[in-house]
Amino acid sequence: MRKLKAIDTSCEEFAKEIISDTAERLQPVYTAIQGKLKNLHDDYDDKFLHDNLQNVNKSGLSSGELNRYGKLYKADCEAIQKLKFQVLRNEIGIYDDVCPICGIGPANTIDHFVPEGDYPEYCVHPRNLIPLCNDCNGPKRTLLKTDTNERALWNNYLDESPNRQFLFCDVAMIEDMPRASFYIDNRNGVDKQVYSRIERTFERMHILEHYNSSSSGKAYYYLKVLASHEIYSEEEVVSWLRDEITGKDVNDFVAVYLDALITSTECMKWILDKLSELHSMMA
Numbered sequence: 650m651r652k653l654k655a656i657d658t659s660c661e662e663f664a665k666e667i668i669s670d671t672a673e674r675l676q677p678v679y680t681a682i683q684g685k686l687k688n689l690h691d692d693y694d695d696k697f698l699h700d701n702l703q704n705v706n707k708s709g710l711s712s713g714e715l716n717r718y719g720k721l722y723k724a725d726c727e728a729i730q731k732l733k734f735q736v737l738r739n740e741i742g743i744y745d746d747v748c749p750i751c752g753i754g755p756a757n758t759i760d761h762f763v764p765e766g767d768y769p770e771y772c773v774h775p776r777n778l779i780p781l782c783n784d785c786n787g788p789k790r791t792l793l794k795t796d797t798n799e800r801a802l803w804n805n806y807l808d809e810s811p812n813r814q815f816l817f818c819d820v821a822m823i824e825d826m827p828r829a830s831f832y833i834d835n836r837n838g839v840d841k842q843v844y845s846r847i848e849r850t851f852e853r854m855h856i857l858e859h860y861n862s863s864s865s866g867k868a869y870y871y872l873k874v875l876a877s878h879e880i881y882s883e884e885e886v887v888s889w890l891r892d893e894i895t896g897k898d899v900n901d902f903v904a905v906y907l908d909a910l911i912t913s914t915e916c917m918k919w920i921l922d923k924l925s926e927l928h929s930m931m932a
């Protein structure tokens with residue numbers, strides 16, 4: 650749940666760049682519709698600023714105009730690729746394309762936070778475009794608000810991941826493999842509203858299932874890393890993995906998984922056995 654910094658280009662400027670890339674004969678049409686949407690786009694910015702996106706408005710434009718305007722969005726156009734590059738940079742400016750929701754796959758799709766199907770008005774609003782991985786973007790999302798009119802899902806531009814742990818993992822050896830079973834729990838008292846949003850987002854995007862299935866690959870990855878550092882004793886393994894955990898967010902699924910591995914006696918035994926196998930292969 651990595652926080653991203655939205656770009657501050659106005660929707661007007663951003664759309665202008667996209668329009669200039671379309672066929673010349675269509676440009677006046679797009680520009681005219683864009684002009685009619687100016688107030689609505691300013692209203693989006695106001696709602697973004699006040700964290701009230703669940704209450705964005707619809708325009709009074711005809712469905713013909715809206716259909717036309719919706720075609721302006723193309724994920725591979727230069728302006729959107731540039732946006733992706735800018736927002737996925739981390740605090741020290743390094744491009745990190747890992748999905749900011751799940752932290753597993755690359756963020757190779759663009760999510761329209763306010764769904765483009767229901768609201769084509771915001772299809773190229775730069776603060777409505779969030780790069781996510783396929784798995785997180787796919788099942789999302791026409792959900793905008795809850796029954797009690799709260800913003801339903803996590804927004805990487807607006808939400809800050811809690812520094813209290815809400816993600817946990819049990820591991821058990823099954824068929825000679827440590828199998829993970831992730832779950833979320835609010836035992837550490839994350840703000841209730843924030844936690845409900847996390848719960849809905851995890852459920853909608855099947856995040857726990859993705860963590861469960863990605864974890865065994867991570868176990869093998871760390872075995873190889875440990876072997877390449879010539880680490881074979883239990884004490885060294887624990888100390889090395891503890892350092893790895895310390896460098897990560899408290900709810901990072903890899904950190905939570907590694908912690909579960911090193912606190913399980915049977916998984917630790919498996920790690921040490923595998924390391925000794927790798928050791929003798931490399932000897």
Ligand SMILES: [Zn+2]
Pocket residue numbers: 748749750751752753754781782783784785786
């Ligand atoms: Zn994802």
